[in-house]
Amino acid sequence: MPTPLGLALLFAESFVVYSLLRYPDEKSTKKLAQRVDLQKHEVNPLLTLLARKWSLNAAFRVTWVLTASIIAAADTFLGITISPGIPAVAFFFGTVHILAAASNIQLDYRTKNTSREEIDAETYRFARSLSALDWKGRWTLLLERYAFTFLVTIISLAAIFLYLLSSAIDPTSEFSNVGAVMSNASSVEIGAILLFFPSIFLGTIAWSRRLTKFYRSGKLVGPTGPGGQYIEIPVSIAEEALNIAKSKQASTIRLQLNATPSTP
Structure with a gap:
């Protein structure tokens, strides 16, 4: 005691x-x-x-x-x-x-x-997508967005359930083989989860070395090369922006992209 x-x-x-x-x-x-x-x-x-x-x-x-x-x-x-x-x-x-x-x-x-504004904008888009769906659509969206978390949750709960259920079965009963199968299945599932993350970590190390090799050999294309992202601005808008900047003696020009139009 x-x-x-x-x-x-x-x-x-x-x-x-x-x-x-x-x-x-x-x-x-x-x-x-x-x-x-x-x-x-x-x-x-x-x-x-x-x-x-x-x-x-x-x-x-x-x-x-x-x-x-x-x-x-x-x-x-x-x-x-x-x-x-x-x-x-x-x-x-x-x-x-x-x-x-x-x-x-x-x-x-x-x-x-990422700026706070960009994070808030992404959160707003996700909330808007959720709000536009019914309960079934929301579940589908959540499962797609958090597929890994959902699957690991299912496997973990299944392993816990099988282990607890196998422990409740009397080893001397006629269902002893069923209990052994449940116990083995839970061990395999837990082992799969435990081995997955070391595998991902080792794979990440190998991937990072390969990525570094590509960069040093010049096989990676920078953001200013082919495949970069560009925007097209009409010449009239560019000229108007330059005229406004000159009239205000501004040293820079700021162009707002993807602005949300105001509603009357």
């Missing part, structure tokens, strides 16, 4: 472990918030609600204390540890935060050359 001091130490260990693993997710989310509107992009409804009522920092503090306390209480009640000083529940949910942080870092890199 654990002593009160032992339970208190386990609670504190769980709280600290979860907090440390959660920190990269919080830091990367705050960095993204400098460029994107979290109310439109954050998937955690509690965080967006609290951030809307108070501030992002306050929302993170509240969710941190609340979540860490619940997880620490679960670790204290269950008493499952991976090793001394590493509570299982805290490590499990902390790992989820590490994955979320990695996703944030990747998204930050992909959008670092």
